[in-house]
Amino acid sequence: MSTTTSATPATSGTVLDSGEDFKAIDTIRRGVRFSPELKEGIGLTLVLAVLASLGQVVVPIAVQQTLDRGLNAPGGPDTSFTLAAALVAAAAIVLTSVASYLMTARLFTASERGLATLRTKAFRHVHDLPLLTQNTERRGALVSRVTSDVDQVSQFLVFGGLLFVVSVGQVLVATVVMVVYSWQLALVVWLCFAPLFLSLRYFQRKLSAAYATVRRQVGLMLSAVSEPVVGAAVVKSYAVESRTQARIDEAVAAHQSASTRAQGFTAFSFSLGGVSAGLANAGVLIVGIWLGFGDDISAGTVLAFAYIVTLFVGPVQMGTQILTDAQNAIAGWRRVIGILETPADLVDPGPEGRVLPRGPVDIRLAGVGFAYPGGPPVLRDIDLEIAAGRRVAVVGETGSGKSTIAKLLTRLMDPSEGAVLLDGIDVRDIAQASLRRSVVLVPQEGFLFDDTIAANVRYGLLDATDDQIRASADELGLGDWLAGLPAGLETMVGQRGESLSAGERQLVALLRAHLADPDLLVLDEATSAVDPALEMRIGRALERLMSGRTSVTIAHRLSTAESADEVVVVDHGRVVQRGPHAVLVGEAGSVYAGLHASWVAQSS
Amino acid sequence: MLWVIATPDNAGNRRSTWDSDPHRLTARRRPGIASGPRAVARETTDEVQERVTQRSGPWGRKRGLSGSTTRQGFAVLGVSIRREPWIFTLSTLGSVLFGALTVADAWVLGWSTDNVVLPAFEDGEIGSGMLVAVLALFLGVAILRAVGIVARRLGAGVMQYRMQAHTRRAVTRQYLALPMEWHQRHPTGQLLSNANSDVEAAWGPIAPLPMAVGTVAMMAIAVGQMFLADVVLALVGLLVFPVVILANLAYQHYSSPLMTRAQQLRAELSEIAHESFDGAMVVKTLGREGEETRRFAAKAEELRDVNIRAGRIRAAFDPTLAALPNLGVLVVLAVGVSRVLGGASDAGDVVTVSYLLTVVSFPIRSIGWLLGELPRSVVGFRRVTSVLEARGEMPYGAGRVASGRGGAALRVEGVAYAHDPDQPLLRDVAFEVPPGRTVALVGATASGKTTLVSLLTRLVDPDDGRILLDGTDLRDLAHGELPRAVAVVPQTAFLFDDTVRGNVTLGLDVSDEEVWAALRTAQADGFVAALPAGLDARLGERGTSLSGGQRQRISLARALVRRPRLLVLDDATSAVDPEVEARILAGLREGGHDATLVVVAYRKATIGLADEVLHLSGGRIVSRGTHAELLVTDPAYAHLVNAYEQQHDGTAPVSAEVQA
Numbered sequence A: 001m002s003t004t005t006s007a008t009p010a011t012s013g014t015v016l017d018s019g020e021d022f023k024a025i026d027t028i029r030r031g032v033r034f035s036p037e038l039k040e041g042i043g044l045t046l047v048l049a050v051l052a053s054l055g056q057v058v059v060p061i062a063v064q065q066t067l068d069r070g071l072n073a074p075g076g077p078d079t080s081f082t083l084a085a086a087l088v089a090a091a092a093i094v095l096t097s098v099a100s101y102l103m104t105a106r107l108f109t110a111s112e113r114g115l116a117t118l119r120t121k122a123f124r125h126v127h128d129l130p131l132l133t134q135n136t137e138r139r140g141a142l143v144s145r146v147t148s149d150v151d152q153v154s155q156f157l158v159f160g161g162l163l164f165v166v167s168v169g170q171v172l173v174a175t176v177v178m179v180v181y182s183w184q185l186a187l188v189v190w191l192c193f194a195p196l197f198l199s200l201r202y203f204q205r206k207l208s209a210a211y212a213t214v215r216r217q218v219g220l221m222l223s224a225v226s227e228p229v230v231g232a233a234v235v236k237s238y239a240v241e242s243r244t245q246a247r248i249d250e251a252v253a254a255h256q257s258a259s260t261r262a263q264g265f266t267a268f269s270f271s272l273g274g275v276s277a278g279l280a281n282a283g284v285l286i287v288g289i290w291l292g293f294g295d296d297i298s299a300g301t302v303l304a305f306a307y308i309v310t311l312f313v314g315p316v317q318m319g320t321q322i323l324t325d326a327q328n329a330i331a332g333w334r335r336v337i338g339i340l341e342t343p344a345d346l347v348d349p350g351p352e353g354r355v356l357p358r359g360p361v362d363i364r365l366a367g368v369g370f371a372y373p374g375g376p377p378v379l380r381d382i383d384l385e386i387a388a389g390r391r392v393a394v395v396g397e398t399g400s401g402k403s404t405i406a407k408l409l410t411r412l413m414d415p416s417e418g419a420v421l422l423d424g425i426d427v428r429d430i431a432q433a434s435l436r437r438s439v440v441l442v443p444q445e446g447f448l449f450d451d452t453i454a455a456n457v458r459y460g461l462l463d464a465t466d467d468q469i470r471a472s473a474d475e476l477g478l479g480d481w482l483a484g485l486p487a488g489l490e491t492m493v494g495q496r497g498e499s500l501s502a503g504e505r506q507l508v509a510l511l512r513a514h515l516a517d518p519d520l521l522v523l524d525e526a527t528s529a530v531d532p533a534l535e536m537r538i539g540r541a542l543e544r545l546m547s548g549r550t551s552v553t554i555a556h557r558l559s560t561a562e563s564a565d566e567v568v569v570v571d572h573g574r575v576v577q578r579g580p581h582a583v584l585v586g587e588a589g590s591v592y593a594g595l596h597a598s599w600v601a602q603s604s
Numbered sequence B: 001m002l003w004v005i006a007t008p009d010n011a012g013n014r015r016s017t018w019d020s021d022p023h024r025l026t027a028r029r030r031p032g033i034a035s036g037p038r039a040v041a042r043e044t045t046d047e048v049q050e051r052v053t054q055r056s057g058p059w060g061r062k063r064g065l066s067g068s069t070t071r072q073g074f075a076v077l078g079v080s081i082r083r084e085p086w087i088f089t090l091s092t093l094g095s096v097l098f099g100a101l102t103v104a105d106a107w108v109l110g111w112s113t114d115n116v117v118l119p120a121f122e123d124g125e126i127g128s129g130m131l132v133a134v135l136a137l138f139l140g141v142a143i144l145r146a147v148g149i150v151a152r153r154l155g156a157g158v159m160q161y162r163m164q165a166h167t168r169r170a171v172t173r174q175y176l177a178l179p180m181e182w183h184q185r186h187p188t189g190q191l192l193s194n195a196n197s198d199v200e201a202a203w204g205p206i207a208p209l210p211m212a213v214g215t216v217a218m219m220a221i222a223v224g225q226m227f228l229a230d231v232v233l234a235l236v237g238l239l240v241f242p243v244v245i246l247a248n249l250a251y252q253h254y255s256s257p258l259m260t261r262a263q264q265l266r267a268e269l270s271e272i273a274h275e276s277f278d279g280a281m282v283v284k285t286l287g288r289e290g291e292e293t294r295r296f297a298a299k300a301e302e303l304r305d306v307n308i309r310a311g312r313i314r315a316a317f318d319p320t321l322a323a324l325p326n327l328g329v330l331v332v333l334a335v336g337v338s339r340v341l342g343g344a345s346d347a348g349d350v351v352t353v354s355y356l357l358t359v360v361s362f363p364i365r366s367i368g369w370l371l372g373e374l375p376r377s378v379v380g381f382r383r384v385t386s387v388l389e390a391r392g393e394m395p396y397g398a399g400r401v402a403s404g405r406g407g408a409a410l411r412v413e414g415v416a417y418a419h420d421p422d423q424p425l426l427r428d429v430a431f432e433v434p435p436g437r438t439v440a441l442v443g444a445t446a447s448g449k450t451t452l453v454s455l456l457t458r459l460v461d462p463d464d465g466r467i468l469l470d471g472t473d474l475r476d477l478a479h480g481e482l483p484r485a486v487a488v489v490p491q492t493a494f495l496f497d498d499t500v501r502g503n504v505t506l507g508l509d510v511s512d513e514e515v516w517a518a519l520r521t522a523q524a525d526g527f528v529a530a531l532p533a534g535l536d537a538r539l540g541e542r543g544t545s546l547s548g549g550q551r552q553r554i555s556l557a558r559a560l561v562r563r564p565r566l567l568v569l570d571d572a573t574s575a576v577d578p579e580v581e582a583r584i585l586a587g588l589r590e591g592g593h594d595a596t597l598v599v600v601a602y603r604k605a606t607i608g609l610a611d612e613v614l615h616l617s618g619g620r621i622v623s624r625g626t627h628a629e630l631l632v633t634d635p636a637y638a639h640l641v642n643a644y645e646q647q648h649d650g651t652a653p654v655s656a657e658v659q660a
């Protein structure tokens, strides 16, 4: 259960499931459960598969018959029989080809449908995972799970799955035929193949582990590539290209050697089938001769048997090849299923979920404690009540736990101890839809999507019209800024918003939150990169706009605290002071007095 | 607008991309194009690739004509064979060995029948030597054949993975070499797809290659024997080949566009996934999981439909190739029967030719598997090539920077820069910072401060004017020289998924004491010491396990540990509380840091450090002087930096606000 990509020490249950614990058959069963399309019409497809593989037997026989009874007919070539037989054979060939086409086409359809569903479910589930679980796997690796890991499965489903069933069927049929000819020789053949069948399990285990490593390495490789691509500016300005390349090369080499290793196992286990076949051929002849001495068997039977053995060997080889190639697909499948099997423990209470009444929210933190997985407690015994409609500023040193409080208030995480109550309801009991509707957080690290400003702002309110957006911008005092942009609302913001200035990115995030029209707005350093004049202007606008709502603002610039109804001071994970600015400033020697003194010293 | 320089239509040049010796890539950097206009909208690889194919010969010339995909596909395979000739030879030999021994198997059965089985049944006895011979022959052949299989499969695998690795290294080298503008136009998810799925697609046909090549010999021998047996029947039988070629043309023709689309959709899917996971927190906080899923599902469904269409074509192609030789056999029989009756052929020859035709069917199928992979390979290869052929790496000179300890002299002369050619951002920016002095850069949001900083650290080059460090134009400095003298703390801290130490040193050879000293100046020593693993603590992707302010301080320490001669701080303390900032500033002043300092800041304490303040507005430096001077002479400046106090006094001057 190790997700080697996990960087933060994380306790079990919060780590993304690697899926490596599932057995192959288990994986397939779960896979089919998540992609019900795979089962649709499987019966007909199987019939077609049998028809198509019958063709492989029927066609040579038909040709043989045409030759023997037509061309080499005892009384000289028989033209009409030959032509008739050729036509029948041609019809058989066409029929089996059509069966084969239909089967493959149906398999493609079913598996692509199933996989699209699987991909989408997995994608959705990633978003449903708790924030902390999401963070245990790097983005590159997560991306590989819903893209290339899924791609691996398709080949197997089309060219493997059913053919394997058919091959097993063929092996059974061939066995019956062999037993009919001579049960002793049939036994010999099975004995010769026994080592192969017995070692298959061992090889499957090896292969399974080897391909699991391959898929993991793909994830690691993508992570190694994506990190410096995202951080290109740092890589370039510190000229650490060669170090970065060395890390990428390492991941590429690791993937290469894992793949080669897996391929080695595949080639070796596949070649075993051939050796068994040689053994079986020799065994049939030798035992056949020996049985012949006892008059148990005729030369004709032995020779016929030697031919029948090939009917057995063919599908066995096919089956082993499918099994070995399947391990790659199954390894990919496991990783996708692994996502779905990771519990989304911030579960939406669902239909029983309570709905927050609209209107300003009142907040209560009751004995809240929090520790990041595997880390020390960062919040302790927080008891805090914020009346509806208040504007509260949260201040404190860097790393004191302010953002953690913000994440708990907005239920990005659940507290380790105690409870967060909004309007007297434990947030764990509030329906997600209602919670997200009423409570909006503008996080410290803003993120914009590679699209226009308008599209980004609409993340706050899906059907907002351009005019609505402009009106909200005006309310926030951002109308001039928006009008001043060359393409206005249609300005492309670039990847992660990087074609905007840092301050502008925050303005978009703020606008987005404002448009969402929340009852509780939590701003975590939402204007930290905005110039002071604009920040003050926004601050005053927010003051106006926040009437009738509750707001919690985290800021290092204490100007925010000065104008808040109330200030909450966090220090080392505890609330050490609270009250209006004017009062707290007067508490000599207090944390707040210290913070404020240095703020004043710095800003004047 | 386009960073792709088409390769001239000559194969030698194309090959040089692939013999990707990194030095050669560097040698091909073209000077003087780094300051071209930048498009805001991003360009997908496909658009780029479209142009590449139109302009550059080898892949483009015959595009759209039937048959071109096969030829291009073989050209791609040719690249890999030239690159890995030995492994290719080995795996092909393995395949030939396998083929030969498959024939030998039949021979051994025949031999054993004639010399062992039949005599044994006739005589009622057999020498144990004969039995041993039978066993040895069968086992020997089987074991040798197994060797052939291992050589072929493992060889093909080794070759495939080696080609993948070469290409991935070349592609990622490009990622690191290409300029910021290029990166801004190419979404991360797409680059991931180029490095993964496209590379995989490009070298996909290597797996069936040795088998196909190995069976060509089998096919040639069989065809030769057919002609020896009966020329006319052989010709009839060989009619299969033009039909096979037609089938292949049809297949390539119909599936190529689908494969192209599928690879593009894979890239787009990866783009959406990467972006969406990157912004997972925003998605969560706004409850937009449903919309994001719909966005992803739409692409996934498009990919699904294209794959199903391509799959149907593939589903028709494989059985067609399998059926054709069999149908050929029937035609040979039909024609043969009349020839035998007419006395033109001998019945035995008819049998021989039809048997040989069935022998040929196996090579045809294995070549069919190869052909089946080609369209996707060509598409993947093109997409990869478009990255490899992208141009616009920064040209570097050979200049060196002085390696002294003292501050560097910075001089900015008439610099102009525009992100968008229609919207000039910086115009005629000129200033000078003497060694050891501090300049503060102050300007409203979006006034161009970060852009100026990125010019100073040469993430981009100016459209006009120049920037001199100790009198040398930045463009004349050798690669890696500038970062030896200049360190920047970016506005948004970026941390790697590495340890604290790794993040601070970034591979620079410094002692732990120096790391701690830098952390101390950045006021990061306290929380780092509290981490259980200290300097060895891993920070998670982008430093997730730290608070915003903590990340900024690590980023600051990263710059400080280098003891730069010019330190550029781009609003580097925005997420740090006032007290800590005060201590950081004090640390910068003490500690013998006599570096030249350029700081972007709003807080007066930071600005107060500066010997000179530059007020950036409307793309120009509108005023300069000490903080005290500007407060008096530049009302807009005063309004900008005094905003907090004005609130403090409760007297926000409305007029000044309008001015700003």
Ligand SMILES: Nc1ncnc2c1ncn2[C@@H]1O[C@H](COP(=O)(O)OP(=O)(O)OP(=O)(O)O)[C@@H](O)[C@H]1O
Residues within 6 Å of the ligand: A008, A135, A372, A373, A375, A378, A396, A397, A398, A399, A400, A401, A402, A403, A404, A405, A444, B527, B544, B545, B546, B547, B548, B549, B550, B575
């Ligand atoms: N994902 C995480 N995993 C482990 N530890 C974390 C994680 N996020 C934060 N921490 C730790 O928890 C503590 C509180 O972090 P938090 O982000 O709440 O601080 P903050 O008060 O918001 O600081 P800042 O003002 O710098 O933003 C810090 O010591 C930080 O290192």
Ligand SMILES: Nc1ncnc2c1ncn2[C@@H]1O[C@H](COP(=O)(O)OP(=O)(O)OP(=O)(O)O)[C@@H](O)[C@H]1O
Residues within 6 Å of the ligand: A494, A498, A499, A500, A501, A502, A503, A504, A529, A530, A531, B040, B184, B419, B420, B425, B443, B444, B445, B446, B447, B448, B449, B450, B451, B452, B491
């Ligand atoms: N890559 C880019 N492509 C197009 N436009 C850009 C790009 N980067 C910045 N801009 C635009 O250039 C202008 C200046 O941006 P810049 O980041 O230099 O501002 P800034 O002064 O640093 O602002 P802030 O104080 O918000 O950080 C902004 O209008 C921004 O939208």
Ligand SMILES: [Mg+2]
Residues within 6 Å of the ligand: A402, A403, A404, A444, A524, B547, B548, B549
């Ligand atoms: Mg924070």
Ligand SMILES: [Mg+2]
Residues within 6 Å of the ligand: A501, A502, A503, B449, B450, B451, B491, B570
């Ligand atoms: Mg900036």
